[in-house]
Amino acid sequence: MTNFHTKIGSLELASPILNASGTFNPSVFSRLFALKSYLGAIVTKTVTPNASSGNPQQRTVELPSIGMLNSIGLQGKGIIASMEVDIPQYYGCHDMPVILSISADSEVAFQRMTAYIEAHTNRHYLQGIEVNVSCPNVHAGGALFGASPQWVAKAVHAVRQETTLPLWVKLTPNTTEVVAVAQASVDAGADALTAINTVLGSHIDIRRRKPSLAKVSGGYSGQGIKPIAIHHVLNIAKALPNTPIVGVGGIRRAEDVLEFLMAGATAVQVGTHCFSDPAVFVDLVQDLEAWCIAEGVASLQDLVGVALP
Ligand SMILES: Cc1cc2nc3c(=O)[nH]c(=O)nc-3n(C[C@H](O)[C@H](O)[C@H](O)COP(=O)(O)O)c2cc1C
Incomplete structure (x- = not known):
């Protein structure tokens, strides 16, 4: 049996394989499979301070094979x-x-929300917070929070002040300053970094001769973004060798997980592929186990960062 155990800062998980926020229904999966045998933790859909109905329709576009x-x-x-x-x-x-x-959408809102979580949390299961900075910052005219090391530092500091829970920051690739944002996050108290959120993209409906999404642009995810995610994981791992990285972007198969681990990720998350194959975690675990046995690898953690230049 291969050892799947992983440690992300102080958080010990039985497996390095997690779901990505907003893409996974644990109830559906757990009706068929024992979640514990396949996932190290469940990541929730992002929660905001107030209720929101989200953006207007049309909100998704399938991009076959990418x-x-x-x-x-x-x-x-x-x-x-x-x-x-x-x-x-x-x-x-x-x-x-x-x-x-x-x-x-502001550091004050981050701070208040974290204080609320701390006061109402059940630590038996709530074992970490992932700060999603792919959102507008009201104090910066609605510009992307995660684009600026200074803004992210303030948000992370605000959360860190209110909680001792393990704190991950989920980085956006939609900035030229990904490594600087990663560094600022760690300096402000992040225990780990999740890389990456979706990549900005658009699609034109040629029949209507208009953008397909009502918002014109949205987040591109799935297999086409894997090289972008691997690029960022490599860069962050090189710059911050002591910070655990949770790699995410385009994972479908065991080989993709291995790429992320070798690039320096301690754990991974699977997002878009859960929609087309809700049982993806079963194949991932079985195929990783088979690969490790064939290659004589005793622990998945032995592979972390081996491809770093
Ligand atoms: C429909 C959809 C909803 C998402 N919702 C969230 C969310 O609520 N919070 C978040 O941090 N990321 C969200 N993401 C981004 C994913 O968690 C993940 O970072 C991204 O999709 C890249 O991974 P993937 O290529 O495996 O999908 C969402 C992605 C999709 C496709």
Whole structure:
């Protein structure tokens, strides 16, 4: 048996394979398979301070064989209803560690939301927070929070002040300053970095002669973004060798997971591919196990960063 155990800062997980925020329904998967045998933790859909209905329709476009575009926005019930209902009932009932993904449009909102989480959390299952900075910063005219090391530092500091839970920052690739944002996150108290969120993209509906998405642009995800994600994981691992990285972007097969680990990721998340294959985690674990046995690899963690130049 290959050892799948992994450590992300102080957080110990039985497996380095997780779902990516906003793309996975644990209830559907757990009806067929024991979640614990395949996933190290469940990452929630991003929760915001207030309820939001998200962006107008049309919000998704399938891009056959390369992935998808989405402009769903951070749709949800807001932190109070999520903490009362969704997090315990939808995510917390599986006897698995839960990583709560959060986002806000100002550092004050981040701080208040984290204080609320701390006061209402059930630490038995809530074992970490992933800060999603792919959102507009109201104090910067609505520019992307995650584009600026200074803005991200303020948001992470605000969250860190209110919680001792393990804190991950989910980086956006939609900036030229990914490594600087990663460094600023760690300096402000992040324990780990998740890389990457979706890549900005658009699609034209040639029949209507208009952009397919009502918002014109959205987030590109799926197999086409894997080289971009691997590029960022390599760069972050080189710049911040002591910071755990959770790699995400375009994972479909065991070979993709191996690429991320070898590039320096300690764990991975699977997003878009969950839609076309909700049981993807079963194949991933079985194929990784088979690969490790064939290659004489005793522990997946032995592979972390081996491809770093
Ligand atoms: C429909 C959809 C919804 C998403 N919702 C969120 C979200 O709520 N929070 C977040 O941090 N990322 C969200 N993401 C981004 C994914 O978590 C992931 O970072 C990205 O899709 C890249 O991974 P993938 O190529 O495996 O999908 C979403 C992606 C998709 C496709």
